[in-house]
Amino acid sequence: MKIATLFSDKPYSAVLIALCFLVVMILPWLHLVPSDSPFYLSAYWVTLIGKIMCLALVALSLDLVWGYAGILSLGHGLYFALGGYAFGMYLMRQSAGDGLPDFMRFLSWNELPWFWVGTEHFIWAVLLVVLVPGVIAFIFGFFAFRSKIKGVYFSIITQAMTFAAALLFFRNETGFGGNNGFTGFKTILGFDITSSMTRAVLCFVTALILMLCFIGLRILMNQPYGRVLGAIRDSENRLQYLGYRTLWYKLSAWVLSAVIAGIAGALYVPQAGIINPSEMNPVNSIEMAVWVAAGGRGTLIGPILGAGLINGLKTYFTVAAPEFWLIILGALFIVVTLFLPKGVIGLFDRFKKEKN
DSSP states (O other), X not given: OOTTOTXXXXXXXXXXXXXXXXXXXXXXXXXXXXXXSTTOOOHHHHHHHHHXXXXXXXXXXHHIIIIITOXXXXXXXXXXXXXXXXXXXXXXXHHHXXXXXXXXXXXXXXXXXXGGTTTTSHHHHHHHHHHHHHHHHHHHHHHHHHTTOOHHHHHHHHHHHHHHHHHHHHSGXXXXXXXXXXXXXXXXXXXXXXXXXXXXXXXXXXXHHHHHHXXXXXXXXXXXXXXXXXXXXXXXXXXHHTTOOHHHHHHHHHXXXXXXXXXXXXXXXXXXXXXXXXXGOHHHHHHHHHHHHHHOTTSSHHHHHHHHHHHHHHHHHHHHOGGGHHHHHHXXXXXXXXXXXXXXXXXXXXXXXHHO
């Protein structure tokens, strides 16, 4: 029996995961203790932990469609960036006050574009974070799945769509800051975005949402819906022969995955302090697939572990040996493909079998 069935048949695994989430949710508050305390956590570490959890949330969303439905997306960076841009618009309006954002004044714009209307309101920004990735995912997914595009062809189309969006956002006249994107954020809900309390709250909220998404998807995948997605992955034609309309199962999973990725992007932007078209780089989307594969796809907890592990290594090697990082990443992917087809999580199952 696999360790992946975390809450249904492995109570000790559920307790272990709950403790891990608890520790991560406590860590941000260590930034508020006196700096001379041995438990003090610097702003660098709070921000780094928060950003890695955002990336883990993206990996979790990708695992929903790839690990369970067998739909490999190489364009999830698009939904991540769209969520980031949607919330970045709100942050830019907060920084600009009653005037136009800095980049618009630099380009001699006299008024806000129509799609910026209402972005000064937090609730509207949150709705955009959910609606924009969700609607675009629905439109793309509906036509792609209805046309029965599968496998490598689907993956290539998602990558091409992400690249096309990046080229669009690079243009200054689109109203998204061009190559520089959005930066220079000052406040969020009226609070200084660089203050210790704001950093701790942002990191804590990220951990909370990651935990809630994990639990929610874990419950959903243990329902008949999750079993149907697994059947689509294993043999969609046979499922259609039994009378299931697989289009709507795949489409609903695709849209839900895009929304979660968008939320991750919205959480990432205030902690990273910037969002630009480079987030839509196809390489970033490929890295997301590497996180899922390295952790163990189809497990939900595996992608979170994979994202944390690989981004932790990336943080170290891009400073210690930046010229070797891409080589290390490629070698890691080859090792996982050849020797760890079930990812890092698969090592636990292998160890348990050997122990028994």
